[in-house]
Amino acid sequence: MEDESLRPAVAEALARMKAGATPVLIRLLKSPDPRHRKYAAYILGEFRSAAVIKLLIPLLGDLSRDVHTAAFMALGKIGDERAAAPLIAALTNNTDPRVLEKSAEALARIGEPAIEAL
Numbered sequence: 159m160e161d162e163s164l165r166p167a168v169a170e171a172l173a174r175m176k177a178g179a180t181p182v183l184i185r186l187l188k189s190p191d192p193r194h195r196k197y198a199a200y201i202l203g204e205f206r207s208a209a210v211i212k213l214l215i216p217l218l219g220d221l222s223r224d225v226h227t228a229a230f231m232a233l234g235k236i237g238d239e240r241a242a243a244p245l246i247a248a249l250t251n252n253t254d255p256r257v258l259e260k261s262a263e264a265l266a267r268i269g270e271p272a273i274e275a276l
Contacts, residue, residue: 176205187213192222199225203232208240215248218260230260234267242268 179201186198199217202210210232217229233241241264248261 176207180205180207180210184210184213187217192220192225195220195225196222196228199228199232203228203235206236208236211236211241211244215244215257215261218248218264219252219254219257226256226260230264230267233264237268 183198183202186194187202189195189198195217199214202214214229214232214236218226218233220226220229233245245261245265245268248257249265252258252261
């Protein structure tokens with residue numbers, strides 16, 4: 159941003175947007191429309207909020223390739239030790255092969271330092 163004086167106002171506006179949009183996006187994760195689930199996961203990934211990690215993991219098993227890819231990408235963007243623990247839990251407590259595969263891929267994407275932090 160070129161105008162440094164606007165930086166605090168922009169940061170505040172983005173924080174308000176995130177706070178206001180997150181509850182709606184969480185509801186959209188359960189929408190019957192895969193486009194809603196996909197875009198909600200994508201936006202939540204952009205917010206990089208650890209609060210939604212456990213809500214994104216079930217989407218790794220979504221029948222829609224776009225949805226499970228968006229969830230995988232979102233988890234990778236959140237990508238730190240906060241995401242690693244729920245992903246490891248998904249690997250040990252799930253029988254859905256899509257969830258298992260994407261959980262393992264997401265852990266690999268997050269990387270070794272996050273796993274060592276556990």
